[in-house]
Amino acid sequence: MDGEALSPPTDLRPPIVNQLISVNSIENSPAIEIRIRPNTGWFHIDWEGLKNYRDLLWLLIQRDFTSKYKQTILGPLWFFMNPLITTLVFVLVFNKVIGVQTDGVPPTLFYMAGMIGWTYFSSVLGSTANSLAGNTHLFAKVYFPRLIPPLAVTISCLFALGIQLITFTGFYVQHLVTAEKIQVASPSLVWLLFPLIVVHMAMLALGVGLILSALSAKYRDIQQVQGFFVNLWMYATPIIYPLSKIPERWHWLAEINPLTSIVEATRLLFLGVGTVTTAGYATSVAISVVVFAIGLFSYQRSARSFVDTV
Secondary structure (H helix, E strand, O other): OOOOOOOOOOOOOOHHHHHHHHHHHHHHOOOOOOOOOOOOOOOOOOHHHHHHOHHHHHHHHHHHHHHOOOOOOOHHHHHHHHHHHHHHHHHHHHHHHOOOOOOOOOHHHHHHHHHHHHHHHHHHHHHHOOOOHHHHHHHOOOOOOOOHHHHHHHHHHHHHHHHHHHHHHHHHHHHHHHOOOOOOOOOOHHHHHHHHHHHHHHHHHHHHHHHHHHHHHHOOHHHHHHHHHHHHHHHHOOOOOOHHHOOHHHHHHHHOOHHHHHHHHHHHHHHOOOOOOHHHHHHHHHHHHHHHHHHHHHHHHHHHHHHHHO
16 A cells, blocks of 8 residues: 555544434524415406416317317317308398398398307306306316416307308308399408407406306306396397397497497498497496406405315
């Protein structure tokens, strides 16, 4: 070894001593600050959570879109068939048999334009009204923002709305080219305002759906009367008849229904026929905002303790 002495180990302390020193150092380290905050308010929207769980949102959108017509013979063709069948029934029953006038526009276009808004509204309302009770199996297993299921339904229903617009456009072009005796408004840039009406419809449908979802979580009777409520609302909305057929002194009563201005504004954009006033549409927007706020408040409140009570 050339006369060099072996150097002793650097640490001859027993392992137990090292463990005691480590524990001692942990105890003497600065304390970790833990903040305990109260629950967020009922109007609080977890935007960060919605962003982090966007993959789940997309999966639920795909599920809602594909499961609706899964294991059916016609499949996605039902997106075209449903509005066509409904329009055909309206034309035969209300226009041909009962004789309901359609403000001088072809009955097919009149009813299809009215059904564009109503179909989207009723689809979103019917699906979101079961957001809590229908997703109990998910809520009980893992945490995610409870607004994701109703938002997924609202977005997935836009696909059906787009297909309805394509169908309506096909009939519109056919009447524009072939129907010489029937005046049909020509396309214009005003059509670009339709997305604003869609946002209006989505806000109203989501608000009503959230209210019904919160109520049905506690009172299951709501699910039994929901279909009757939706059908009654449809007949109270000028879908099968124009607002112009209602006496003018009763227009204020019809405009309390926020869907009235939505349906009439849709017809005015696409067909150039519709009874819409600035005050009436502003009233519809105000009612929709209030309904959405109440729905969000009710849903957030029920979602907190829903899983513990079912």
